[in-house]
Amino acid sequence: MRRALLAITGLAASTTALVVLKGSPGTSQVAQDLPADQASVVPGASGGPAAPGATPDPAAPSRSTRPSRTPAPTKSTATARATAAPRTTTSAPKSSTTRTVTGPTVTYKYGSLQVRITLSGSRIVDATALGMPVGGQSGLRADDVQARYSGTSGEVVAKQSANLNTVSGATYTSTAYKQSLQAAIDRA
Known part of the structure; x- marks a missing residue:
């Protein structure tokens, strides 16, 4: 029983870490599709196109020039994904044929x-x-x-x-x- 609990807890923790570190699935694809002269969707980047020789201000609020295609996961979404353990069954899969x-x-x-x-x-x-x-x-x-x-x-x-x-x-x-x-x- 303890091993099962530890395994489920470890799975939940690693899944949460993966979700938090990776972010939403569509965010990285949107950032890759942007041309070099446009703003990045990555948090912490400056809001507008960068002037030549300018450095981004870390104190400036970040904003995107394009709306994100997929919403960022909220804490409740990440928690729900992390706590869902895989289901195991003892019966054979039923076929519709x-x-x-x-x-x-x-x-x-x-x-x-x-x-x-x-x-x-x-x-x-x-x-x-x-x-x-x-x-x-x-x-x-x-x-x-x-x-x-x-x-x-x-x-x-x-x-x-x-x-x-x-x-x-x-x-x-x-x-x-x-x-x-x-x-x-x-x-x-």
Whole structure:
């Protein structure tokens, strides 16, 4: 805890020193763009063009012939910049792109199936089973499982895991679906 506090304090002090010494980002660029015969924007320089052979009066108030493009940082701005510590997170960055991950083909008593999930970032937004049996009792069971688990409003999207309720009368198909789904989630 002390090390973290010391690290944050040191970071704040060094950032404050950097901000104070460097000044605002636009000031140095403005000073570089001025022709040699015009006044400098740097504080402490004389206000008007220098006469040949004249030396600037240190007691004279400094003023600029051109307004500054960016305001100088105030004490509260410098303090706010200096005290802002970098944030660290433990979660993976979320991506706004969608991607599809397909689980392995699982063979079971009534055939074989494979589950494909669509993810937006780390969130499952769609799920569907591929290669499920068609027709007969196996097809009816497969249709029940597909209707319950798959789609954008199915149980997979709602629970965001493979911990699904088994479809009554379709235990083998449900189990195969969950196995392929869990492997797809692990791959994602």
